[in-house]
Amino acid sequence: MYNVLVIGSGGREHAIVEALRHSPSVERVYCAPGNAGINTQATPVEIPVDDIDALARFATDTSINLTVVGPEVPLSMGIVDEFLRRGLRIFGPTKSAARIESSKAFAKELMARHGIPTAASRTFDDFVQALAYVKAGPERSVIKYDGLAAGKGVVVAANHAEAEEALRSMLLDDEFGKGKVVVEEFLDGPEFSFMCLVNGTKVYPLAVARDHKRAYDNDEGPNTGGMGAYSPVPFVTEEIRQTALDTIMRPVAKAMADEGIPFTGVLYGGLILNNGVPKVIEFNARFGDPETEVVLPRMKSDFCKVLDAVIDGKDTDIEWNPDTFLGIVLAAEGYPGSYAKGIVLNGIDSIEGNVHHMGTAVVDGSLVSKGGRVMMVGAHAPSLSEARDKALRDARNILKQSPGLFCRSDIGAKETTVNN
Numbered sequence: 001m002y003n004v005l006v007i008g009s010g011g012r013e014h015a016i017v018e019a020l021r022h023s024p025s026v027e028r029v030y031c032a033p034g035n036a037g038i039n040t041q042a043t044p045v046e047i048p049v050d051d052i053d054a055l056a057r058f059a060t061d062t063s064i065n066l067t068v069v070g071p072e073v074p075l076s077m078g079i080v081d082e083f084l085r086r087g088l089r090i091f092g093p094t095k096s097a098a099r100i101e102s103s104k105a106f107a108k109e110l111m112a113r114h115g116i117p118t119a120a121s122r123t124f125d126d127f128v129q130a131l132a133y134v135k136a137g138p139e140r141s142v143i144k145y146d147g148l149a150a151g152k153g154v155v156v157a158a159n160h161a162e163a164e165e166a167l168r169s170m171l172l173d174d175e176f177g178k179g180k181v182v183v184e185e186f187l188d189g190p191e192f193s194f195m196c197l198v199n200g201t202k203v204y205p206l207a208v209a210r211d212h213k214r215a216y217d218n219d220e221g222p223n224t225g226g227m228g229a230y231s232p233v234p235f236v237t238e239e240i241r242q243t244a245l246d247t248i249m250r251p252v253a254k255a256m257a258d259e260g261i262p263f264t265g266v267l268y269g270g271l272i273l274n275n276g277v278p279k280v281i282e283f284n285a286r287f288g289d290p291e292t293e294v295v296l297p298r299m300k301s302d303f304c305k306v307l308d309a310v311i312d313g314k315d316t317d318i319e320w321n322p323d324t325f326l327g328i329v330l331a332a333e334g335y336p337g338s339y340a341k342g343i344v345l346n347g348i349d350s351i352e353g354n355v356h357h358m359g360t361a362v363v364d365g366s367l368v369s370k371g372g373r374v375m376m377v378g379a380h381a382p383s384l385s386e387a388r389d390k391a392l393r394d395a396r397n398i399l400k401q402s403p404g405l406f407c408r409s410d411i412g413a414k415e416t417t418v419n420n
């Protein structure tokens, strides 16, 4: 029987904890630092996600058999390297492999070397050269800061003036610190998230999901960490999924292994269906949030056994519930800009579906918000529309009783088809 440690404090980690709790081979789940929802299912450990030494000491002292890392920060700091050095079993990429997420320039150059379909791009550290390149190209372009910028380092520019403003703030005003930018061709099409468990050249695909990055209905408003998700995704046919696996996910894993930086962990492909062809928008080196909250509940196989098989490079079949799982994020008004914390949360116990806590805490005996994205309300049903109706009913129920929160009401409403 396993003692498992999960690192993180969001909805993604809540879903990971829950899946591990369902695993017959898991005795005890710990979570550092956890949140109010996670703490009802796992033993909380008061260590921040970036205190790698304290986490490794805890894992050693508590005889943790497996550690699963949620967020990118500890991965890009080298938590996996340190745990492995101390002989601790951990699921995630090493610091150098995690660069597939932490450095957009690294990811783009790797894709270029290996012919992996993605938007054409060039990397710059000089404002004048970057601007000249933008002005020589089409009106629309995408400007990306080359580093971790908490999801805020991407500007989809509608024209040259907007691109210039983004280049100015990233390269001249150093908005996210001194760094490079990647200027990318704008790709049109519906996006989907394809997470695969990976060990070197072995790739174990998870179910495809769809995120909703914009804050408001009809994909309006600023980009967020994700306002809702569902899985499966009707427009991603089996043929498209297979193409994405064969032309993107497997070749990237092989490219990294061939270049001496083998990837172990979750390789997250943020993909776009551009004129019928799946192409890469970005890679992440971890489970997506909120996609994980709709993908892991669909997994019928024993999650801990699956992770074990991946770590040992063994074959394993992953079984999925065919239902559609859909989740709607309830966020604090103002998010992703400034927002209040401490909003009192009521009504969670009265809903039919489930809740994954994202940013919650218990203060003086009351459940309150602690982050911008507060919780994800989820439901499942044989069809997307039924799952949506159920989740929306539950979400509205909680909103009514918890003033100060908002949600999108169109998650799953307009499944984009390939033809529209």
Ligand code: AMP
Binding pocket: 119, 142, 144, 151, 154, 156, 184, 185, 186, 187, 188, 191, 213, 223, 270, 281, 282
């Ligand atoms: P990223 O952080 O790279 O995922 O970018 C955030 C969002 O910007 C993506 O989810 C897309 O909606 C959009 N985006 C990024 N790159 C492109 C591109 N080359 N073409 C069109 N949209 C893009």
Ligand code: GLY
Binding pocket: 211, 225, 226, 284, 287, 288, 289, 290, 291
């Ligand atoms: N849902 C997007 C992400 O996890 O980065």
